[in-house]
Amino acid sequence: MSGATTLKLSIPTPVVSMLPGASSPWEQTGTIEDVARIAQAADRLGFHHLTCSEHVGVPADEAVRRGGRYYDPLATLGYIAARTTRIRLATMVLVLGYHHPLEIAKRYGTLDVVSGGRLILGLGVGTLKAEFDLLDVPFEDRGSRGDDALRALRAALSQPLPAYEGEYYSFGGLLVDPCAVQDQVPLWIGGRTRRSLRRALALADAWAPFGISLAQAKEWLDQEELPAGFEVVLGPSQALDPLKEPDRALEELATLAAAGTTIASTRVVHDSPEHFIDQLEALAAIHPPAA
Structure with a gap:
């Protein structure tokens, strides 16, 4: 794979979430300054985006599987925005049912303003019923409610006078200032079902x-007709180690591209912030991120 490839590279941000079996021990005591240094390196090297996920509260028995640490994405990405200049800032993911669409439009529209138009809204319908119950929001109709929220967001983002009439959400006659500066904020759909792919396409x-x-x-993906410009964000089967195994790293990226990936979420082997940055530099040297 050469620099001519169109496969873009991104990073799942360390420290801000701790996923069992995927996080490195140093992240347990890692700081936001460590995150900022890694973000600045990814920014300098041309990586496409970094991520921050959302959970308000994870039940203790679920934390064994999902992890218990989740930095708030708005605060975290706002901080990273101030420390970087180019890299895009992706919520991966916000749970639609936890927020009114206008809350997202205002809060994350403000993030789009302060970051200079670098927001990506990664969104999902959610699966953790205990968290829905904690927040006193409906769980059973989260799919149809989430679809309506997506339509409402599309109508509201970047509009100082948004208006929408839908099954669950209706609004108009309100001034939302500031609003997102991008003409169309990218909406990305997370999930682990074929329904999530169909929701993303629709x-x-x-x-x-x-x-x-x-x-x-x-x-x-092979069974769907993907529109021009539609992004597919997938990660390798195991963490890459471009410092020690550059050829295998390139093979993994080629496999991702062959499967239809347009942006690779490049999880790397790392045992410290410095090692993480060294891995990003090694990866960018053998495969320019093509941001």
Whole structure:
């Protein structure tokens, strides 16, 4: 794979979430300054985006599987925005049912303003019923409610006088200032079902699934007609080690591209912030991120 490739590279941000089996021990005591240094390196090297996920509260028995740490994405990405200049800032993901669409439009529209138009809204319908119950929001109709929220967001983002009439959400006659500065904020859909892919194709700009195999993702993608410009964000089967195994790293990226990936979520082997940055530099040297 050469620099001519169109496969873009991104990073799942360390420290801000701790996923069992995927996080490195140093992240347990890692700081926001460590995150900022890594973000600045990714920014300098031309990586496409970095991420921050959302959970308000994870039940203790679920934390064994999902992890218990989740930095708030708005505060975290706002801080990173001030420390970087180019890299895009992706919520991966906000749970639609936890927020009114106008809350997202205002809060994250403000983030788009202060970051100079670098916001990507990664969104999902959610699966953790205990968290829905904690927040006193409906769980059973979260799919149809989420679809309506996506339509409402599309109508509201970047509009100082948004108006929408839908099944669950209706609004108009309100001034939302500031609002997003991008003409169309990218909406990406997370999830782990074929329904999430169909939701992304119908209502959004990209599919960024988690917890499914590359073979399964390719099977579903092969059965759909993808519109021009539609992004597919997938990660390698295991963390890359471009410092020690550059050829294997390139093979993994080629496999991702062959499956239909347009942006690779490049999880790397790392045992410190410095090692993480060294890995990003090594990866960018053998495969320019093409941001």
